[in-house]
Amino acid sequence: MTGIAFAVTALGARDVSAQTAATSAPGTPAPATPTAAAPAPEKAPSDLQSPEQASTRNSAYTLPAHMVSFESGALGIGGGDVVALMGISYGLGAGFQINANLAHFAVGMFNLGAGWHFIDTRYFDLGVKLGAWYGHGKWYWIATPAAEKLISKIDVIALPIELTASSTPTRWLELDLSTAYAWASFFGSAPSERSPFADNEIGLRQFFLRPGARFFLADHTAFEISTKLPLYSGIPLEDRTLSVPFKRAWAIEGGFRSRFARGLFGSIRLHYGSISNVLYGARIYPSFEIELRR
Amino acid sequence: MRHLVALAFALAASLGATFAHAEPSAERKATASAAQYSLQGLDVLASAGWGAATATVGDLKLAPYGASFGGDVGYTFSMGLRLSGHFDYSLGHGIVQSIDPRIGRDHEFTADASTLHGGFAMGWDVPLYMLLLRYTIRLGVSSMSWDFGTNTRRPVEFETLQNPVIGLHVAPGMAVLWPYRWFEAGIGFDYLAQSNYAIPSGFIGSVLIGVRP
Numbered sequence: 001m002t003g004i005a006f007a008v009t010a011l012g013a014r015d016v017s018a019q020t021a022a023t024s025a026p027g028t029p030a031p032a033t034p035t036a037a038a039p040a041p042e043k044a045p046s047d048l049q050s051p052e053q054a055s056t057r058n059s060a061y062t063l064p065a066h067m068v069s070f071e072s073g074a075l076g077i078g079g080g081d082v083v084a085l086m087g088i089s090y091g092l093g094a095g096f097q098i099n100a101n102l103a104h105f106a107v108g109m110f111n112l113g114a115g116w117h118f119i120d121t122r123y124f125d126l127g128v129k130l131g132a133w134y135g136h137g138k139w140y141w142i143a144t145p146a147a148e149k150l151i152s153k154i155d156v157i158a159l160p161i162e163l164t165a166s167s168t169p170t171r172w173l174e175l176d177l178s179t180a181y182a183w184a185s186f187f188g189s190a191p192s193e194r195s196p197f198a199d200n201e202i203g204l205r206q207f208f209l210r211p212g213a214r215f216f217l218a219d220h221t222a223f224e225i226s227t228k229l230p231l232y233s234g235i236p237l238e239d240r241t242l243s244v245p246f247k248r249a250w251a252i253e254g255g256f257r258s259r260f261a262r263g264l265f266g267s268i269r270l271h272y273g274s275i276s277n278v279l280y281g282a283r284i285y286p287s288f289e290i291e292l293r294r
Numbered sequence: 295m296r297h298l299v300a301l302a303f304a305l306a307a308s309l310g311a312t313f314a315h316a317e318p319s320a321e322r323k324a325t326a327s328a329a330q331y332s333l334q335g336l337d338v339l340a341s342a343g344w345g346a347a348t349a350t351v352g353d354l355k356l357a358p359y360g361a362s363f364g365g366d367v368g369y370t371f372s373m374g375l376r377l378s379g380h381f382d383y384s385l386g387h388g389i390v391q392s393i394d395p396r397i398g399r400d401h402e403f404t405a406d407a408s409t410l411h412g413g414f415a416m417g418w419d420v421p422l423y424m425l426l427l428r429y430t431i432r433l434g435v436s437s438m439s440w441d442f443g444t445n446t447r448r449p450v451e452f453e454t455l456q457n458p459v460i461g462l463h464v465a466p467g468m469a470v471l472w473p474y475r476w477f478e479a480g481i482g483f484d485y486l487a488q489s490n491y492a493i494p495s496g497f498i499g500s501v502l503i504g505v506r507p
Binding site: 221256258270288 | 467487
């Protein structure tokens with residue numbers, strides 16, 4: 001740990017104040033020197049690479065200390081934001097955050113996630129994210145009648161872990177690379193290979209890489225693209241694991257993320273992959289998300 | 295469809311590279327120019343484009359989008375929030391398909407469909423240099439008219455359905471507009487995620503022309 005701390009110090013901590021000054025909105029008054037009589041000037045909004053605004057989705061970053069984020073969206077695919085998103089995240093400080101998708105609680109998928117952004121330098125960041133899921137099939141009321149009958153007899157536990165490296169080599173580019181493993185297991189009396197839990201990939205044992213890139217078109221807008229490359233995917237059955245071929249598990253997504261107003265962000269993405277077809281009946285599908293940070 | 299998506303990504307990536315390579319001073323000037331442009335006000339847009347279904351209805355392939363025309367009237371608040379109403383008509387086209395029944399001879403028929411869409415939208419306008427990036431989420435109703443010919447038995451998916459078939463849709467979309475005084479023009483897309491299984495979801499790309507009175 002001391003070695004890591006030394007390396008972080010040697011590489012140099014992220015200079016947020018310099019970024020903020022360099023990307024302040026044109027026309028914003030320059031920050032005046034605070035005096036005892038004058039109130040502190042309102043801080044100018046910085047850019048999407050700053051810790052307060054950086055996307056925590058598929059990146060090494062976590063929320064700054066005491067910052068809370070509310071996310072709302074729909075039509076997502078894969079794991080945490082599948083079908084509906086009503087998420088809440090909180091930055092605990094020291095690079096730690098916790099998060100949960102409350103929308104999934106409503107359909108019997110209880111979940112809690114945690115993240116730790118443990119290497120934070122000017123050009124390179126590393127973070128780890130952990131999750132714990134318990135899906136109670138009987139409460140998954142959004143399944144079709146046929147699937148509902150099947151899923152009501154099974155429960156699922158999933159424990160995904162993801163290590164992500166993020167790098168910002170220039171002011172307009174961020175590169176991300178995730179390595180993830182998700183462990184899952186089914187309990188119950190029905191065959192699990194055809195369940196919605198397997199379809200939405202929460203019940204999948206999977207090892208995958210996810211390279212991605214973000215192009216910062218302006219201080220408030222970025223184009224983001226990433227692809228999920230599974231090296232191994234399998235559905236855990238009672239006596240064996242049913243392998244899922246690469247062509248049925250890989251996916252690609254691309255979209256825009258913008259800061260609409262101070263603390264308010266929006267994004268629209270297009271997803272392509274077999275999972276979109278399984279969940280929504282089309283290989284290409286959109287998703288949207290609005291995030292409020294305070 | 296794959297070509298369209300690839301084209302969109304390539305366009306977005308090239309836009310990103312172009313803007314990002316610009317000198318910081320040029321970026322500031324451009325952003326300043328956009329910031330001087332007032333977002334607030336009413337605007338009326340006409341659209342013309344092409345749409346494609348991204349899903350099938352069981353084994354049945356339908357093309358209820360195709361050439362599409364529409365209108366959109368909205369009001370943008372100074373903060374960027376835009377509320378609007380829209381109405382579109384997609385001409386669709388026929389697709390020849392074959393049926394291989396368990397009993398009887400194989401036969402072919404043409405499945406023709408067209409769609410009307412209307413509803414409300416909430417969006418946000420984000421100035422991007424001299425352009426305007428518009429995020430939208432449409433909520434509305436789609437009405438799909440279908441025709442399988444007079445001498446054909448209806449496909450099983452449509453045996454009990456009325457004509458036209460009606461369903462709700464959610465449509466995330468984006469547009470890039472170039473506002474110039476009272477005029478604006480650009481390109482955009484909407485992805486209609488249909489709630490009624492008999493109406494295939496689809497993607498409509500459009501050219502937009504409008505005025506800001």
